[in-house]
Amino acid sequence: AQSVAQPEDQVNVAEGNPLTVKCTYSVSGNPYLFWYVQYPNRGLQFLLKYITGDNLVKGSYGFEAEFNKSQTSFHLKKPSALVSDSALYFCAVRDFENQGGKLIFGQGTELSVKP
Amino acid sequence: AAGVIQSPRHLIKEKRETATLKCYPIPRHDTVYWYQQGPGQDPQFLISFYEKMQSDKGSIPDRFSAQQFSDYHSELNMSSLELGDSALYFCASSFQGGDSPLHFGNGTRLTVT
Numbered sequence: 468a469q470s471v472a473q474p475e476d477q478v479n480v481a482e483g484n485p486l487t488v489k490c491t492y493s494v495s496g497n498p499y500l501f502w503y504v505q506y507p508n509r510g511l512q513f514l515l516k517y518i519t520g521d522n523l524v525k526g527s528y529g530f531e532a533e534f535n536k537s538q539t540s541f542h543l544k545k546p547s548a549l550v551s552d553s554a555l556y557f558c559a560v561r562d563f564e565n566q567g568g569k570l571i572f573g574q575g576t577e578l579s580v581k582p
Numbered sequence: 583a584a585g586v587i588q589s590p591r592h593l594i595k596e597k598r599e600t601a602t603l604k605c606y607p608i609p610r611h612d613t614v615y616w617y618q619q620g621p622g623q624d625p626q627f628l629i630s631f632y633e634k635m636q637s638d639k640g641s642i643p644d645r646f647s648a649q650q651f652s653d654y655h656s657e658l659n660m661s662s663l664e665l666g667d668s669a670l671y672f673c674a675s676s677f678q679g680g681d682s683p684l685h686f687g688n689g690t691r692l693t694v695t
Contacts, residue, residue, distance in 0.1 A: 501683055510586075510672055510686035511625070518681040557624060567630040567637035568676070569615055570684050575624050 469494045469562040471541075473573035480548045480580055488543040488576045490558030499561040500541045501570065502532055504554045511557065517541060528552070548580045584608055586687035588673050594693045595663050603658040603690045607675030613637065614656045615684060616648055619670040631656060632678055663694045 471492045480486045492498055499518055503511040515526025522534045532543045543556060558573040587606040595601050607614050613632045617625040618641075627640035631650040642648075645663075650656040660667060670691050674684040 499681065503686075508670075508689075508691065510688045511674075513683040513685065516681065516683055565638040566678075567613060567615070567632055568678055569627045569630055569638055569640070570625075570674075571627070572624040 468564070469498075469560045469571055471500070471558045471560050471571065471573040473556075473558055473576045475576050476574070477577045477579065480578070482550050482580055482582050483547050486545050486548040486552070486578065486580070488556050488558075488578060490541045490543065490573055492539050492541055492558075492560055494560055498534075498541075499563075499568075500532075500534065501559045501561070502526065502530070502541075502543050503557045503559060503572075505557065505575075506554050514543070514556075548578075550580050550582055553578055553580045586673055586675050586685055588671075588687035588690050590690060591688065592691050592693075594695065596695055597663055597665065599663050599694075601660045601663060601692060603660070603671055603673075603692075605656045605658070605673030605675075605687060607654055607656070607673070608685055611654075611675035611677060611685070613676050613678045614650055614654070615674040615676075616642075616656070616658050617672040617674065617686075619672060619689075621669075625672060628658070660692075665694050668692055668694045 502514040517534045559570040615630045616628040619625040628642040630638045634650040648658045670689045674686045676684045
């Protein structure tokens, strides 16, 4: 079965500092990995995806993620954090075991960026 | 660009009542998904439809049912509501291909009292 794990419930960074939100995956076959962000009482917004190709994927709002096959990781990064980046971040994998390709989410990581 | 539309945004029901949530996917997307997100939880997959046929089923209670109509909108019907059904319910749509992200609506917040 496909799964992802986010080992940190919360990440705190100061504005202007680099941020990393961690994600590890366990999949059979090729991984289809995604990052989403959720603001309070809102839907999930797509940030970026890894399907194949370059291990460094660039996405929305200056975020990027590094796919590492040997470490089965897909960490989300940003060189310089903004207070407005404070939100809940979910790593996810698409599961095609049954038809439909649903997303399976990690537990989520609350990012707090302080001025 | 058009997004996924969900209605209503908020819904308050009493125990044992029924509720119907609606979802209008992005035009031309062929797959619709329903998710339930409890407080402080990650979204849990309930059910999906591909071209109006049920394609996958997750942790959806027998009290819940869903369908996708000829105009591609989908409805989640919830009966005999329980306090534990209080949650955010999200609909998402996508193309079924693996490289296509799911696009989520803003959700319906259901409160059961």
